[in-house]
Amino acid sequence: MKALLHPAYIPNINTFAALAQYDVQWEVEDNFQKQTYRNRAYICADRGKLMLNIPIQHVGKNQGRQKYKDIKVDHSENWLRQHWRTLQTAYRTSPFFEYYEDDIAPLYEQPQDFLLDFNLKSIEIICDCLQLNMPTSKTDLYQIHYDDRIDLRAYVHAKKSTPIVFEEYTQVFGDRHGFIENMSILDLLFNEGTTAMSYLNKVDLKLNNS
Numbered sequence: 454m455k456a457l458l459h460p461a462y463i464p465n466i467n468t469f470a471a472l473a474q475y476d477v478q479w480e481v482e483d484n485f486q487k488q489t490y491r492n493r494a495y496i497c498a499d500r501g502k503l504m505l506n507i508p509i510q511h512v513g514k515n516q517g518r519q520k521y522k523d524i525k526v527d528h529s530e531n532w533l534r535q536h537w538r539t540l541q542t543a544y545r546t547s548p549f550f551e552y553y554e555d556d557i558a559p560l561y562e563q564p565q566d567f568l569l570d571f572n573l574k575s576i577e578i579i580c581d582c583l584q585l586n587m588p589t590s591k592t593d594l595y596q597i598h599y600d601d602r603i604d605l606r607a608y609v610h611a612k613k614s615t616p617i618v619f620e621e622y623t624q625v626f627g628d629r630h631g632f633i634e635n636m637s638i639l640d641l642l643f644n645e646g647t648t649a650m651s652y653l654n655k656v657d658l659k660l661n662n663s
Contacts, residue, residue: 455590455602459483459521459609460572461490462507463579467617468608469638470656472580477588480606481569482595484518485509489609491521492568494637498543501630505536505637509568524568537561540639547625549646556582557639579638583650603660616659622652 456475461468468490471477485491492507508527537558544550560578565571580587598604607613619634622645641649 456605457592457599457602458605459489459491460569460576461494461609462492462505462568462572463494463575463637463639464490465495465608465635465637466619466641466653467615467635467656467658468605469579469583469641470617470653470658471605471608472576472588473583473585473650473653474656474658475603476590478590478592478602479573479588480595481522481591482593483521483606484595485521485524485568488611490611491524491572491609493611494639496540496543496637497624497626497630497633497640498539499626499629501626502633502636503539503543505539506532507568507571508532522567522569525566526564526568526571528564533561533564544625544639544643547643550643552646553582553642579642582642583653585650617656619656620652 454476455478456471457480458468458471458477459480492509494505496503496505508530510525510527540557541550556578560575563574565574577587608615615635617635621632621634622641624630624632624640624644638649641652645652
């Protein structure tokens with residue numbers, strides 16, 4: 454059975470666990486919503502949990518809701534450079550940052566006009582690092598309910614918690630802040646490297662009754 458997911462920005466660990474364990478289809482026909490992982494991600498930095506936010510171009514209220522796939526990125530400020538520098542500062546002392554640095558860096562050197570395109574590119578690059586097949590199936594219309602798919606679209610909501618228990622792994626600043634769970638997949642990748650896929654496959658997504 455397919456699992457339905459939103460393409461998020463350098464998605465968190467539960468999203469990549471679903472990618473590792475299920476045949477995923479991307480939801481691309483939904484409306485854009487604020488305060489979601491569509492344009493934000495969280496990493497572990499020296500001061501603890503830190504948000505990386507992609508600025509977007511807002512439309513006037515008279516235009517109503519916008520489709521996620523129509524949202525354009527705001528490049529009026531060099532946020533790409535800022536995000537990459539933040540990642541370098543947070544993870545340059547992690548065990549595997551140098552190993553993956555040349556793979557991840559191009560993401561922040563190649564601007565994309567549309568948020569959805571950028572997010573799919575971020576996922577594709579990380580899938581390559583994990584030697585995980587990048588899903589290519591996409592929705593062609595929006596449906597509220599599905600009987601033939603596991604609906605994991607709620608994973609994109611930054612304010613909703615999940616019942617998932619995440620096994621602790623060593624984080625760069627764990628001695629200061631303790632273990633911070635379900636960060637961006639980059640946190641797991643830079644800290645665990647080649648064992649990241651094993652970790653993802655062991656995550657219990659609590660979907661036995663789905």
